[in-house]
Amino acid sequence: MHPKTADRIATVFFWTIGLITLSILLFIILEIFGRGLLTALKPSFFWGQPKTDAPGGGVRPMLFSSIYLACLTILISLPISLGAAIYMNEFARRGRFTNFIRFCLDSLATLPSIVFGIFGMTLFVIRLRWSYCLLAGACTLALLNLPIFLRSTEEALRQVPQTYREASMSLGSTRWATIRKVVLPTAMPGIITGAILPIGRIMGESAAVIYTTGLFVNFLPRSPLDPAAPLAGYIWYAQTEAWVPDYRQIVNGGAALLLIIVFLINYLARKLAKVYSEKKTLGGI
Amino acid sequence: MKSNLEVENLIVEKDKEVGKEMAKLGNKIEIRDLSMYYDSFKVLENITMSIPCRSIVALIGPSGCGKSSLLRCINRMNDLIPNSKVEGEILLDGENIYNPSCEVIELRRRVGMVFQKPNPFPKSVYDNVSFGPQVMGIDNKKEMDEIVEASLKKAALWDEVKDKLRTSALSLSGGQQQRLCIARALAVQPEVILFDEPCSALDPVATQKIEDLLIELKENYTIVIVTHNMQQAARISDITAFLLMEVQGEPGRLIEYSDTNKIFTNPSDYRTERYITGRFG
Numbered sequence: 356m357h358p359k360t361a362d363r364i365a366t367v368f369f370w371t372i373g374l375i376t377l378s379i380l381l382f383i384i385l386e387i388f389g390r391g392l393l394t395a396l397k398p399s400f401f402w403g404q405p406k407t408d409a410p411g412g413g414v415r416p417m418l419f420s421s422i423y424l425a426c427l428t429i430l431i432s433l434p435i436s437l438g439a440a441i442y443m444n445e446f447a448r449r450g451r452f453t454n455f456i457r458f459c460l461d462s463l464a465t466l467p468s469i470v471f472g473i474f475g476m477t478l479f480v481i482r483l484r485w486s487y488c489l490l491a492g493a494c495t496l497a498l499l500n501l502p503i504f505l506r507s508t509e510e511a512l513r514q515v516p517q518t519y520r521e522a523s524m525s526l527g528s529t530r531w532a533t534i535r536k537v538v539l540p541t542a543m544p545g546i547i548t549g550a551i552l553p554i555g556r557i558m559g560e561s562a563a564v565i566y567t568t569g570l571f572v573n574f575l576p577r578s579p580l581d582p583a584a585p586l587a588g589y590i591w592y593a594q595t596e597a598w599v600p601d602y603r604q605i606v607n608g609g610a611a612l613l614l615i616i617v618f619l620i621n622y623l624a625r626k627l628a629k630v631y632s633e634k635k636t637l638g639g640i
Numbered sequence: 641m642k643s644n645l646e647v648e649n650l651i652v653e654k655d656k657e658v659g660k661e662m663a664k665l666g667n668k669i670e671i672r673d674l675s676m677y678y679d680s681f682k683v684l685e686n687i688t689m690s691i692p693c694r695s696i697v698a699l700i701g702p703s704g705c706g707k708s709s710l711l712r713c714i715n716r717m718n719d720l721i722p723n724s725k726v727e728g729e730i731l732l733d734g735e736n737i738y739n740p741s742c743e744v745i746e747l748r749r750r751v752g753m754v755f756q757k758p759n760p761f762p763k764s765v766y767d768n769v770s771f772g773p774q775v776m777g778i779d780n781k782k783e784m785d786e787i788v789e790a791s792l793k794k795a796a797l798w799d800e801v802k803d804k805l806r807t808s809a810l811s812l813s814g815g816q817q818q819r820l821c822i823a824r825a826l827a828v829q830p831e832v833i834l835f836d837e838p839c840s841a842l843d844p845v846a847t848q849k850i851e852d853l854l855i856e857l858k859e860n861y862t863i864v865i866v867t868h869n870m871q872q873a874a875r876i877s878d879i880t881a882f883l884l885m886e887v888q889g890e891p892g893r894l895i896e897y898s899d900t901n902k903i904f905t906n907p908s909d910y911r912t913e914r915y916i917t918g919r920f921g
Contacts, residue, residue, distance in 0.1 A: 448722050449722075516759070518755055518757060518759035519759060519761060520720075521717065521720070521753075521755065521759070522753075522755065522760075522761065522821070522824075523771070523775075524717065524720060525715060525717060525748055525752065525753035525755075526748065526749070526752070526771060526772035526824065526825070527745050527748040527749035527772060527775065527776065527828055528745075528771075528775040529745060532775050536771070536774075536775070540762075540763075541761075541762055
């Protein structure tokens with residue numbers, strides 16, 4: 356075949372695949388918004404009280420639960436994954452031990468979330484007698500997110516040029532001073548993005564929260580030991596078990612609301628990382 | 641025109657002078673029987689050389705002969721590479737830096753380093769220079785301002801950056817960045833400064849500035865520089881060390897170590913002569 360013809364065929368081929376992928380994504384988004392956007396944007400829905408027996412219930416406690424749960428999860432998993440990533444990238448020598456840790460993490464990352472849910476229920480809810488509560492859910496989700504968090508944090512640390520570390524060490528700083536004053540500030544945009552992006556996943560996770568936080572509440576949880584009902588779990592609950600006649604609307608509206616939140620969070624993550632790196636290159640650290 | 645013999649005599653005379661001067665000043669660094677390994681691979685073998693106070697010593701040789709490795713032994717930067725090992729000793733003011741009692745942090749403060757590619761931190765000009773003193777524990781603002789100004793002046797950069805101390809170091813040109821790195825190294829008041837091909841990423845004008853600066857710095861500091869550029873070695877150094885890995889896989893050895901004039905006009909070893917006349921490497 357003539358190289359030019361081959362090139363043209365390849366171009367068309369990959370364009371087509373790209374367009375197909377894009378249209379599938381677009382179809383999903385439009386489908387969700389088409390069914391639920393109007394419901395999601397109704398104040399009586401996203402800011403209203405849920406009802407157990409009549410139509411027209413809202414999801415305010417669920418929305419609040421989701422946000423509370425996400426913050427709690429980040430709060431628990433960020434220090435752990437940051438510490439572990441610093442250890443793996445700055446202190447541990449690459450060898451059998453770190454390979455073993457990575458292998459475990461990769462295995463953990465591919466485990467279905469329902470397994471985490473059952474584990475969380477067995478350990479936190481039953482064994483530790485926390486009952487169904489936000490903390491149990493947050494701990495479970497922190498475990499679920501640890502591999503993803505750790506990978507992104509490690510990647511952010513690895514992006515810091517080795518010459519920065521060398522320069523710092525050659526000036527007589529200790530390893531810790533180098534990490535604190537050079538490595539972490541330089542890696543911060545990557546760490547921030549890495550910490551915010553999984554929030555979308557935390558909010559969208561249902562299997563792991565069904566068994567740990569609870570499914571229905573009609574009050575706003577206050578303490579981490581209060582039961583809660585994150586939006587994604589509530590969608591599942593409304594679809595399968597609720598008695599309200601307008602459960603379809605709740606499901607569709609909830610899905611659209613989740614999608615909006617995820618979009619917002621991703622946008623925020625990009626924005627924050629950009630602001631931070633701009634500030635950094637201006638010498639603002 | 642002078643005859644060869646006359647030239648040689650002249651050089652010998654100069655050698656003697658240089659020798660006397662060296663003896664007067666004493667040696668800042670003495671490397672004795674130094675061998676170095678990465679894993680089981682021997683990179684350097686039996687290097688012995690004395691580096692006099694307040695002089696510029698150039699390390700030349702083809703790529704892979706171990707120049708940079710040798711340089712990085714002097715401030716123990718090789719410690720950062722896992723499985724590197726050193727035999728022999730390096731005396732700094734008569735004390736072996738590979739003694740277990742040697743404080744590596746203090747050693748690196750005394751022996752500064754400037755790297756091949758300018759590597760200022762992604763911070764402001766000021767914060768780059770103040771980094772070292774700050775790590776050492778200086779937190780007095782006025783004192784810090786003085787250190788920063790003095791260091792930038794010594795690095796011949798003050799006039800160019802005095803109005804933009806708060807801007808990012810990354811906005812400076814390559815040559816300015818490298819002089820900033822020199823200022824950063826000077827800020828912790830080192831006694832020795834190691835330069836690892838400091839001009840290889842710079843244009844000729846910026847290179848010229850760095851070279852002038854090095855000659856100025858020689859008044860107060862002992863300088864060891866690795867360079868690929870033989871003209872550079874000839875222009876600025878007092879003593880030149882020629883290292884060579886003769887066969888691939890063998891360690892690098894010190895072939896010749898003598899006064900720069902002698903190395904470039906009348907080398908004792910045929911391999912040195914072949915290298916400096918550009919027949920290999």
